[in-house]
Amino acid sequence: MTKVIGHDLGGRYEILTRIGGGGMALVYKAHDVLLNRNVAVKVLRQQFVHDEEFIRRFRREAQSAAALSHPNVVSIYDVGQEDDTHYIVMEYVEGHNLNEIIQERAPLQADEAVRIAMQIADALDHAHQNHIIHRDIKPHNILIGKNGRVKVTDFGIARAVTSSTITQTGSVIGSVHYFSPEHAKGINTGEKSDLYSLGIVLYQMLTAQLPFLGESPISVALKHLQETFEEPRKVNPHIPQSVENVILKAMRKNPIERYASAHEMLLDLEGSLRPERLNEPKVTFTSVNDLEETRVMPAIRGDMAPALSKDTSTQAAIVSQEVTGSETELQPKAKGWKKPLTVVGVTLVILAIIIMGFIWLLGKIDVAEVDVPYVVGKPLAEARQMLEAEGLKVEEPVLREHNKEIPIDQVLSQTKSNMRVKEGSFVQLTVSAGPELQEVGNYVGKALQSIIDELGAVGITENQIVIDDEVFDEQAAGTILQQSPKPGEQYNPETVEFTFVISKGRETVEMPNLIGMKLDQAKSMIKAKDLVLADDGILYQPSFLHDKDEVISQDPFTANDRVVKGTKITITVSSGPPKDAREHQFNIVISPAVAGKTSEVRIVYSDARGDDIEWGVRKIKDMRTFPVDVILSPDTEARLTITRDGKFIDTITITYDEIIKGSESSTLTIPGEEVPPSDVPAQTEVEPGHEEPIEEQQQEQQP
Incomplete structure (x- = not known):
């Protein structure tokens, strides 16, 4: 595919x-x-x-x-x-693998490292109970979720790898640092092999380094077999002795001296950070030589050829002896010396031909051996020269593998290294193809955050994502409207910069207060705000409180709400009082308390529109008439209260039924107070245009 x-x-x-x-x-x-x-x-x-x-x-x-x-x-x-x-x-685990965490933060605190190791041990215990051995425990196969949960992956996969596959793929290069000694020897590995690898992972978390390093996988494997590692507390003195003891026991070369099971190691890890154990004595082992079971056999090489030649000579001698024996047996029967001599001559000739042919074939087979140079990390051209200089050949085609950290054409791995092979042998090289170029997807119309997450999965950081502009649009806020690079283009995840124009959503305006406006005025205001009056957006409703064609309510938004432009608005408009309502006019004829002096008159009324509605306050110096309109609904009454100079003067009422039977208006006369003749001042004639001004405090009649 x-x-x-x-x-x-x-x-x-x-x-x-x-x-x-x-x-x-x-x-x-x-x-x-x-x-x-x-x-x-x-x-x-x-x-x-x-x-x-x-x-x-x-x-x-x-x-x-x-x-x-x-x-x-x-x-x-x-x-x-x-x-x-x-x-x-x-x-799918959202988070990082342990190798990334070690590279970024190691050495880890003891409590964090122990917590991670405990969860790995718990997973191994479950697997071992189900007769499954991991065989490839390493930080790359340990995932740490965002919630801190540790997940072990690749169960069973390492077990499926045959020895030939390991050689072909170079998997040893990635895992040899975590091999157990028995794994490195190539013998069947058991549950304790996983515990050895877990010990190395714990070692690396606490020291930020591996216990064994070497120039090649073979040299690292030999160190697992033959050498001792630097103790963790010598690298990091802050490691508690109890935790170091766990590592020392898990990494014993002799499997018998390791933990009996993953469960036993888990229990030891659980108690290792208890205060009474932190400074416990260093663990010791009774084995004198931990390497007794580990023996490295020399490789079979081409110098076995002389022995082979020796065996060939021996075989020739045996053939000669057999021929000679035959000749001895025939001699008594021979009637002359010529026949035996002929047989011996022919036999010697045939034998000489066989020996010469065998020597010739041996010369063909016994090709000189050469050392395979280590070319990992070299440019491909230089690697070719180094191999060809030793009489070796590069197997074609050269394998290429994407790698974001290694330059293009630099050798990543080789199938043979640090060994002697026949001259003319082929070496398979795998070289870097540079970072794997990705194809840009079509992100237009998708949510910005989801694309940030998607790009983050392939290594794109938020610093490589630029928001070029935010504009009002019909698309929801945060939706990508334009992108660069374009869909289908190839990009390098290490250097690419994505530029997006995103939507701010539809533009909004502040909802005006339409209540109390006349219908024409409300329509103009709605249009000015780029809003729309719905097709059936004008509803009429009788109202005592609002005059005809006056807005009673607005829907679905109230004043000062943020509303998207183009939103449809519905308003309710007054059609005037109900049809069965009746109007009546009170004519209040009132004089000042003292003739010629100013009085303050206040009128308050109650009707279908509400109680104690302020009609207004007036100042008068002579008799005045004030018309006051009231509205009644069936089975109600209207009431009018008059005060003068702060004193209650009179109250007048009228019922709905009285209006039906009577006239549309009535008059209430309120005279001034009686004044003694001696107190009446002499009247003076006032020239036209010089009347004393009458101050009136006008107040709006409440609807």
Whole structure:
């Protein structure tokens, strides 16, 4: 399958983006369209799809791992094949692997490292109880979720790798630092091999370094077999002695001296940080020589040829002896000396031809041996020269693998190194193809945050994402409207910069207060605010409080709400008083308390519009008439109260029935107070235009 991203694997798993990979497989983030969840899909590399034995064991071990159900084990959901693509579907863990955390923050605090190691041990205990051995415990296979949960992945996969596959893929290069001695020797590994690897992981978390390093995988493997490592507390004195004891016991070269089980190691880890154990004595072991069971056998080389030649000579001697014996047996029967001599001569000639042919064949077979130079890290051209200078050949085609950290054409791995081989042998090289170029998707119309998450999965940081502009648009706020680079273009995740124009959503305005406005005025205000009056947006309703064509209410927004432009508005408009309402006019004729002096008159009324409504306050110096209109509904009455100079003067009422039977108006006369003649001042004639001004305090009549 040449193009994986965007492909619906098995008609169910939509491949979204690549999130990792190793020597045997590539890992992708995918979406399970059937169960609507994100999953991780591991796809076997194409160079292994024709290895039937590998495929068979790969499936069997993956299915065995699928039987594991534990909170610290990445669950396997499905195993399948589509054409020549073999894949495993597993739980998707949002977070980082332990290797990334070690590179970023190691050495870790003891409590954090122990907490992580305990969860790994718990997962191994569950696996071992189900007769599954991991065989590839390393930080790359430990995932740390955002919630801190540790998940062990690749259960069963390492077990499916044959020795030939390890050699072909170079998997040893990635895992040899975590091999147990028995693993390095190539013998069957058991549960305690996983505990040794866990000890190395704990060592690395607490010291930020590996216990064994070397120039080649073979040299590292030999150190696992033969050498002792630097004790953790010598590298990091802050490690408690109790925690160092756990590492020392887990990493014993003799499996018998390690923990009996993952459960035993888990219990020791649980108690290692108790105050009474922090400074416990350093653990000791009774074994005098931990390397007694570890023996390295020399490789079989071409110098065995002389021995082979010696054996050939011996065989020739035996043949000669047999021939001679035959001759002795025939001599008594010979009647002359010529026949035996002829037989001996022919035999010697045949024997000479056989020996010469064998020597010639041996010369062809016994090709000189040469040392294979170590060319990892060299440019391809220089690596070719180094190999050819030793009489070796580069196997074509050269394998290429994307690597964002190694320059293009620099050698990543070689199939033979640090060994002697026959001159003319082929060496397979794998070189860097540089960072893997990704294809830009079409992000227009999608939410910005979801695209940030998607790009983050392939290594794009938020610093590489630029918001060029935010504009009002019909699309929801945060939706991408334009993008650069364009869809379909190729980009380097290390150097690319994405530029987006995003939507601020539809433009909004402040909702005006339409209540109390006349209908024409309300229509103008709605249009001015870029709002729309709905087709049936004017509703009429009788009202005592509002005059005809006056807005009573607005819907669905109140004054000062933020409203999207173009939103449809509905208003309710007064059609005037109800049809059965009746109006009546009180004519109040009132004089000042003292003739010629100013009095303040206040009128308050109650009717269908409400109680104690302020009609107004007037100042008068002579008799005045004030008309006061009231409105009544059936079975109600109107009441009018008059005060003068702050004193209650009179109250007048009228009922709905009285209005029906009577006239449309009535008059109430309120005279001034009696004044003694002696107190009446002499009248003076006032010239026209010089009347004393009358002050009146006008107040709006409440509706």
